[in-house]
Amino acid sequence: RKEVEQDPGPFNVPEGATVAFNCTYSNSASQSFFWYRQDCRKEPKLLMSVYSSGNEDGRFTAQLNRASQYISLLIRDSKLSDSATYLCVVNMNSGYSTLTFGKGTMLLVSP
Amino acid sequence: EAGVTQFPSHSVIEKGQTVTLRCDPISGHDNLYWYRRVMGKEIKFLLHFVKESKQDESGMPNNRFLAERTGGTYSTLKVQPAELEDSGVYFCASSQDEADSYNEQFFGPGTRLTVL
Numbered sequence: 001r002k003e004v005e006q007d008p009g010p011f012n013v014p015e016g017a018t019v020a021f022n023c024t025y026s027n028s029a030s031q032s033f034f035w036y037r038q039d040c041r042k043e044p045k046l047l048m049s050v051y052s053s054g055n056e057d058g059r060f061t062a063q064l065n066r067a068s069q070y071i072s073l074l075i076r077d078s079k080l081s082d083s084a085t086y087l088c089v090v091n092m093n094s095g096y097s098t099l100t101f102g103k104g105t106m107l108l109v110s111p
Numbered sequence: 112e113a114g115v116t117q118f119p120s121h122s123v124i125e126k127g128q129t130v131t132l133r134c135d136p137i138s139g140h141d142n143l144y145w146y147r148r149v150m151g152k153e154i155k156f157l158l159h160f161v162k163e164s165k166q167d168e169s170g171m172p173n174n175r176f177l178a179e180r181t182g183g184t185y186s187t188l189k190v191q192p193a194e195l196e197d198s199g200v201y202f203c204a205s206s207q208d209e210a211d212s213y214n215e216q217f218f219g220p221g222t223r224l225t226v227l
Contacts, residue, residue: 002153004153031212032212032213042220043202043218043219043220043221044154044202044218045218046215046216049213049215087154091212097142097144097159097206097212097214097216098144098156098159098167098170099144099146099154099156099216100156101146101153101154101155102153103152103153104153
């Protein structure tokens with residue numbers, strides 16, 4: 001079983017659509033959780049940290065379910081500029097921020 | 112504020128040659144990380160420096176890889192001798208406060224290494 005597993009994608013959606021990404025992680029002792037965004041041939045950039053209480057940032061909502069070891073990202077009212085690969089990232093270590101990445105899910109938003 | 116920089120952006124070498132990648136973290140960031148993405152796979156952790164000390168090098172694939180961070184500023188990652196399977200994108204990241212597990216890591220643009 002992969003340490004961090006994501007929907008393989010790609011997701012093709014029209015502008016304005018709502019899209020949800022799912023992610024599961026294997027280590028129940030994982031400490032912190034993130035969604036990173038990576039544009040083609042660019043570096044990953046932090047999109048959102050994901051907290052147990054869930055959090056929202058504009059059109060983006062992240063949820064964490066520790067019991068199910070499951071993380072989600074919801075994007076509402078998709079924009080063309082949201083087209084990118086979304087990486088589910090987990091810090092599985094206590095004390096150190098060594099990140100474990102999922103393979104990523106590509107999103108393509110079309111006009 | 113300048114971000115994480117990496118040099119070179121691309122490197123094409125032949126099997127058996129040596130390559131040295133450089134990373135300059137954000138000024139003041141004590142934590143420096145190396146990651147690698149090989150084609151078709153996820154980004155994987157290689158190692159972590161705190162200042163000039165190696166905190167965790169559990170992700171280093173083998174002894175052909177040598178990372179250094181003399182003086183606790185920039186870091187180099189040397190591959191000697193390079194093999195075909197070393198091809199990929201090598202990312203460097205830095206962060207400020209290790210005490211917070213939610214501390215953001217800022218990534219550099221990566222070095223794309225091709226071994227022929």
